[in-house]
Amino acid sequence: xKILVCMKQVPQKDAPLKLNxxxxxxxxxxxxxxxxxxAFALEEALRQKEKHTGEVVVxxxxxARAQQVLREALAKGADRAIHLEDNAFVGFDAYNTAKAFxxxxxxxxxxxxxxxxxxxxxxxxxTGVILAxxxxxxxxxxxxxxxxxxxxxxVKRELEAGYFQFVDMPLPAVLTIQSGINKLRYATLIGIKxxxxxxxxxxxxxxxxxxxxxxxxKIEKLYVPQKTKKTEHIEGSPAxxxxxxxxxxxxxxxxx
Amino acid sequence: xxxxxxxxxxxxxxxLNRVSWETITAGQAVAAATGWPLEAAxxxxxxxxxxxxxxxxxxxKVYAIESPKLEPYTPDAFxxxxxxxxxxxxxxxxxxxHTYQVRDFVPKLATAxxxxxxxxxxxxxxxxxxxVFTRQxxxxxxxxxxxxxxxxxxxxxxxNGAFRGDQAEAGATAAPVxxxxxxxxxxxxxxxxxxxxxxxxxxxxxxxxxxxxAVGRGIxxxxxxxxxxxxxxALGADLxxxxxxxxxxxxxxxxxxxxxxxxxxxxxxxxxGISGAIQHIVGMKGSRTIIAVNKxxxxxxxxxxxxAIVGNLFDIxxxxxxxxxxxxxxx
Numbered sequence: 001x002k003i004l005v006c007m008k009q010v011p012q013k014d015a016p017l018k019l020n021x022x023x024x025x026x027x028x029x030x031x032x033x034x035x036x037x038x039a040f041a042l043e044e045a046l047r048q049k050e051k052h053t054g055e056v057v058v059x060x061x062x063x064a065r066a067q068q069v070l071r072e073a074l075a076k077g078a079d080r081a082i083h084l085e086d087n088a089f090v091g092f093d094a095y096n097t098a099k100a101f102x103x104x105x106x107x108x109x110x111x112x113x114x115x116x117x118x119x120x121x122x123x124x125x126x127t128g129v130i131l132a133x134x135x136x137x138x139x140x141x142x143x144x145x146x147x148x149x150x151x152x153x154x155v156k157r158e159l160e161a162g163y164f165q166f167v168d169m170p171l172p173a174v175l176t177i178q179s180g181i182n183k184l185r186y187a188t189l190i191g192i193k194x195x196x197x198x199x200x201x202x203x204x205x206x207x208x209x210x211x212x213x214x215x216x217x218k219i220e221k222l223y224v225p226q227k228t229k230k231t232e233h234i235e236g237s238p239a240x241x242x243x244x245x246x247x248x249x250x251x252x253x254x255x256x
Numbered sequence: 257x258x259x260x261x262x263x264x265x266x267x268x269x270x271x272l273n274r275v276s277w278e279t280i281t282a283g284q285a286v287a288a289a290t291g292w293p294l295e296a297a298x299x300x301x302x303x304x305x306x307x308x309x310x311x312x313x314x315x316x317k318v319y320a321i322e323s324p325k326l327e328p329y330t331p332d333a334f335x336x337x338x339x340x341x342x343x344x345x346x347x348x349x350x351x352x353x354h355t356y357q358v359r360d361f362v363p364k365l366a367t368a369x370x371x372x373x374x375x376x377x378x379x380x381x382x383x384x385x386x387x388v389f390t391r392q393x394x395x396x397x398x399x400x401x402x403x404x405x406x407x408x409x410x411x412x413x414x415x416n417g418a419f420r421g422d423q424a425e426a427g428a429t430a431a432p433v434x435x436x437x438x439x440x441x442x443x444x445x446x447x448x449x450x451x452x453x454x455x456x457x458x459x460x461x462x463x464x465x466x467x468x469x470a471v472g473r474g475i476x477x478x479x480x481x482x483x484x485x486x487x488x489x490a491l492g493a494d495l496x497x498x499x500x501x502x503x504x505x506x507x508x509x510x511x512x513x514x515x516x517x518x519x520x521x522x523x524x525x526x527x528x529g530i531s532g533a534i535q536h537i538v539g540m541k542g543s544r545t546i547i548a549v550n551k552x553x554x555x556x557x558x559x560x561x562x563x564a565i566v567g568n569l570f571d572i573x574x575x576x577x578x579x580x581x582x583x584x585x586x587x
Contacts (some may be wrong), residue, residue, distance in 0.1 A: 013395070013473075014531070014555075016554055017397055017398060019398075024400075026394070026398070093372065094363070094372075095367065095372055098367075120394070120395055121394055122393060123375075123376060123391075123394075123395070123534065124373075124376075125359050125375060125376070126359075126363035126373060126375060129331075129359075129360070129361075129363035129364050129367075130363045130364070130367045133364045133367040133368055134367065138331075138332065138446040138447055139331065140331075140360075140447060141356070141360045142356060142359075142516075157449075159356055159452060160355065160356050160515060160516065161516075161517075161518070162454055162509075162510070162517065162518070163453065164452070164453055164454070165450060165451070165452045165453070166449075166450040167448065167449045167450065168447070168448040169447045169448070179499065179500070179503055180499065180500075180502070180503030180504075214405060215405060216404070216405055216406035217374055217403065217405060217406070218402065218403050218404075218405050219400045219401070219402055220388055220400075220401045220402065220403050221400065222393065222398050222399070222400050223400075223401075224398060224399070225392070225396070225398070225399040225559060226399075227559055228559075228560075229559070229560055229561070229562065231559075231561050231562060231564045232563050232564070233563075233564045233565075233566070234563055234564065235565075235566075238571040238572050238575045238576075239575045241565055241572055241575075242575035242576040245547070245563070245565070245576060246576070246580055246582075246583050248563065249524070249580070250583055253524055255467050255491070256491070256580065256583050256584065
């Protein structure tokens with residue numbers, strides 16, 4: 001099976017974020033990491049390849065820093081990488097990102113495309129589904145299990161409130177992968193060494209420009225959310241905090 | 257083109273998903289702000305009875321969009337049905353709840369129509385004749401006001417709990433219901449879904465819990481779960497967790513709170529090392545009192561906490577266990 005994994009670099013979970021001068025985006029001088037569901041998507045692709053043979057290709061878009069995500073993926077076992085490299089990609093909406101990806105892979109023949117179910121920055125939960133529609137492929141979202149069948153694949157979709165559903169579908173297909181579908185591996189030293197010699201194709205914005213258009217939606221303003229709740233901070237040494245909290249539990253909340 | 261708003265409610269196996277009332281409330285609010293008439297649609301193999309239920313609310317009209325191929329749900333059939341309907345009766349704005357099912361088909365539908373979805377919104381603003389939608393970004397650390405730069409129809413989905421379903425206004429008389437049959441080609445549906453099922457042994461029902469102690473990533477290692485358990489035991493509370501903890505197998509899946517787990521509303525929710533990702537918040541924000549302990553002062557959990565303790569849970573929890581035990585012993 002030939003599998004493409006769409007990956008994204010996002011600010012680290014506990015990175016303090018500051019607005020930039022436009023007020024519509026963050027200052028980019030923060031630490032980054034791979035979008036967590038994408039890491040599970042990559043792991044699943046590697047496991048499928050180990051089971052059925054084939055190739056795992058990883059793709060991302062973003063400035064030079066985003067290459068780190070691809071390097072880590074190659075170190076974990078991906079065979080090659082595609083980097084749509086330009087700062088402009090950061091501001092693409094999901095529709096344009098999917099269009100750029102579709103243009104970058106137009107000469108490839110994948111059986112499966114995986115994305116994480118959503119990104120930790122924009123949180124659209126859309127790019128994978130849009131890509132499927134652009135390619136004319138079927139898709140399934142929030143996937144917790146993938147089995148190859150004679151006719152294609154059988155996937156386990158997570159539904160809400162603890163429900164699941166198996167879905168049979170033909171290939172090629174796009175799947176958005178849920179965190180926790182598998183256990184992530186670490187890159188080995190030999191993997192990291194080998195990654196340096198694996199092919200990484202850079203795609204300039206100009207190469208996909210004709211495929212993308214204006215964004216269909218626009219962030220007008222980014223801001224720290226207004227609190228709707230009054231929060232009381234409890235401060236002091238741990239012992240003091242414990243005493244104050246127990247006082248609240250007993251006298252105000254009456255749970256003790 | 258008349259400027260109308262269409263709320264697409266969600267039905268599953270012949271039952272209205274209650275979250276749909278929230279979207280009706282949202283639609284009524286947008287209608288009040290813009291002056292645009294509000295309509296609703298139900299999509300399914302037999303949508304008429306749900307359409308009748310929805311028509312009791314203050315709406316100009318309700319459509320029952322029907323085809324036998326809409327049961328069971330598939331993204332291909334739902335997208336095809338709504339595309340057909342929206343192409344013949346294009347509204348200005350289409351609103352839906354941000355459910356797993358909507359997430360599964362609405363980006364496909366919008367793309368098929370060359371349009372876009374502003375997904376997972378928590379509100380809207382109508383200022384100087386412009387409509388913007390508010391959504392959370394960066395896991396809730398920041399909010400964004402987002403506008404459409406494309407032609408109508410515009411698509412937006414609202415997060416579970418963003419509006420109150422019990423505030424959906426009833427109509428003076430029932431809204432007219434129109435049944436619209438759509439044609440879906442046999443080969444248009446590629447996925448073959450099987451029966452929906454629940455994973456065996458949902459042993460733990462947290463929905464009735466009075467007090468919940470919940471742990472998140474901040475607990476760091478499996479062996480540290482024990483101090484949370486000790487605190488829960490001391491408080492007589494149930495132990496729960498955010499998704500990553502259950503993914504790691506540190507606690508069983510049936511103790512997970514959030515969009516993919518249980519939705520709870522205890523008297524007290526004590527969150528230990530939980531950052532407060534949106535998917536977790538939707539499962540617990542109905543709690544009467546929320547106490548959060550997190551070392552990151554900017555963690556989104558503090559946005560909804562009644563009591564905030566910025567600090568290391570490994571420093572805070574052990575003396576807290578002792579104080580609780582003392583208090584219980586009458587000390």
